[in-house]
Amino acid sequence: MLFDDFYFKSLIRTVEDWPKPGISFRDITPIFSNPKGMRMVVDAYVHRYIDSDITHIACIDARGFLIASVLAYELRKPLVLVRKKGKLPGKTISQAYDLEYGSAELEIQEDALHEGAQVLLFDDLIATGGTLVAAMSLLKQQGATIKEVAAIIDLPDLGGSAKIQEMDIPVFALCAFEGE
Ligand SMILES: O=P(O)(O)OC[C@H]1O[C@H](OP(=O)(O)OP(=O)(O)O)[C@H](O)[C@@H]1O
Numbered sequence: 001m002l003f004d005d006f007y008f009k010s011l012i013r014t015v016e017d018w019p020k021p022g023i024s025f026r027d028i029t030p031i032f033s034n035p036k037g038m039r040m041v042v043d044a045y046v047h048r049y050i051d052s053d054i055t056h057i058a059c060i061d062a063r064g065f066l067i068a069s070v071l072a073y074e075l076r077k078p079l080v081l082v083r084k085k086g087k088l089p090g091k092t093i094s095q096a097y098d099l100e101y102g103s104a105e106l107e108i109q110e111d112a113l114h115e116g117a118q119v120l121l122f123d124d125l126i127a128t129g130g131t132l133v134a135a136m137s138l139l140k141q142q143g144a145t146i147k148e149v150a151a152i153i154d155l156p157d158l159g160g161s162a163k164i165q166e167m168d169i170p171v172f173a174l175c176a177f178e179g180e
């Protein structure tokens, strides 16, 4: 059986006006209560990246961790944690950014990556792209090349995936919510 945008969207729950009025929150929680759905999501990425030359998977706090850690295990790649400020011990580098509903700061440990690393950057959702662009800046500061950005959900109306593609980074999302 082929799994497509329609199937993956069926795994997402939309909560209107959360966390603020006017936001349609795309909730990925149902993926994790549905073992088949979880497997199909992970397998879609395994299928895409099994033969790729990525050396690392980087993932973003917190929802990005959930699938990326399973994917790193399946692909036998090291996992780099991009965390919200103040969570990582030792020396870190940080980058502030704006969100659809606020602002925040991301950090990675100073020795997380090295020159020549070929990174797949994973997050659950692309909205304005502010989070991913901040994470990309941290990875690049350590000499890494971002091979691709992967997400479960793209919200093209918010412009993030277009912004990332304009930076010549390919974007792969399992489904998109557009004009809805
Ligand atoms: O494209 P953007 O406009 O930057 O928005 C996307 C980001 O917003 C959400 O994270 P959030 O900061 O809400 O954190 P969480 O994963 O800890 O819930 C989501 O998980 C993405 O990381």
Ligand SMILES: Nc1ncnc2[nH]cnc12
Binding pocket: 023, 024, 025, 026, 027, 100, 101, 125, 127
């Ligand atoms: N609309 C949305 N739903 C879920 N997570 C988000 N992160 C930013 N915008 C979001």
